[in-house]
Amino acid sequence: MRIRAARPADLPALLEIYNDAVVHTTASWDLVPWTPVEHAEWYATKAGHGHPVMVADDNGVVVGYAAYGPFRPKAGYAGTMEHSVYVHPNHQGKGIGRALLVAIIDAARADGVHALIGGLSADNEASTALHRSLGFVEVGRLPEVGRKFDRWLDLVLVQLFL
Numbered sequence: 001m002r003i004r005a006a007r008p009a010d011l012p013a014l015l016e017i018y019n020d021a022v023v024h025t026t027a028s029w030d031l032v033p034w035t036p037v038e039h040a041e042w043y044a045t046k047a048g049h050g051h052p053v054m055v056a057d058d059n060g061v062v063v064g065y066a067a068y069g070p071f072r073p074k075a076g077y078a079g080t081m082e083h084s085v086y087v088h089p090n091h092q093g094k095g096i097g098r099a100l101l102v103a104i105i106d107a108a109r110a111d112g113v114h115a116l117i118g119g120l121s122a123d124n125e126a127s128t129a130l131h132r133s134l135g136f137v138e139v140g141r142l143p144e145v146g147r148k149f150d151r152w153l154d155l156v157l158v159q160l161f162l
């Protein structure tokens with residue numbers, strides 16, 4: 001398994017991984033799966049701003065990805081990025097999420113990013129443990145700002161200074 005930059009040919013695999021999280025988990029608070037067109041726009045925006053999308057490539061099969069982009073759009077926030085990490089459900093618990101998050105932290109540091117923010121659903125134990133193990137610290141907890149699967153969701157913001 002190696003971590004590398006995403007290529008356009010990886011997009012179907014990335015979309016499948018993301019949409020699985022949309023349909024089955026609270027990791028994403030999207031309520032309906034993305035279309036390939038929406039997903040291609042997401043990727044083009046990343047590429048257009050020079051923001052990385054990294055994939056975990058297991059012998060030619062993309063099994064996870066991580067990316068970052070602006071935390072908030074106004075110019076004063078430019079030193080802070082918000083990241084995401086997704087691993088295919090069949091490949092979770094094997095160290096891939098950790099490897100991807102380390103890679104995206106390294107990329108952000110190399111890019112001069114000051115701080116990375118993660119927005120986690122409070123019920124996401126795996127993501128909470130992963131982020132904590134890499135030094136992210138909880139800096140905010142917003143009760144019941146999301147709703148999915150007929151229940152309210154709390155948003156936990158975690159931060160790592162680079």
Ligand SMILES: CC(C)(COP(=O)(O)OP(=O)(O)OC[C@H]1O[C@@H](n2cnc3c(N)ncnc32)[C@H](O)[C@@H]1OP(=O)(O)O)[C@@H](O)C(=O)NCCC(=O)NCCS
Nearest residue numbers: 027085086087092093094095096097098125126127129130
């Ligand atoms: C969260 C996610 C990225 C973790 O990736 P992963 O490859 O499964 O995790 P790893 O095998 O790299 O584990 C790294 C650490 O995460 C924690 N962790 C992973 N799975 C866990 C679980 N089911 N329960 C509790 N902690 C868990 C552990 O601290 C682990 O460290 P350890 O191996 O030293 O115990 C992955 O489960 C995933 O994609 N989930 C769905 C999407 C998602 O939640 N994305 C994050 C949105 S904020």
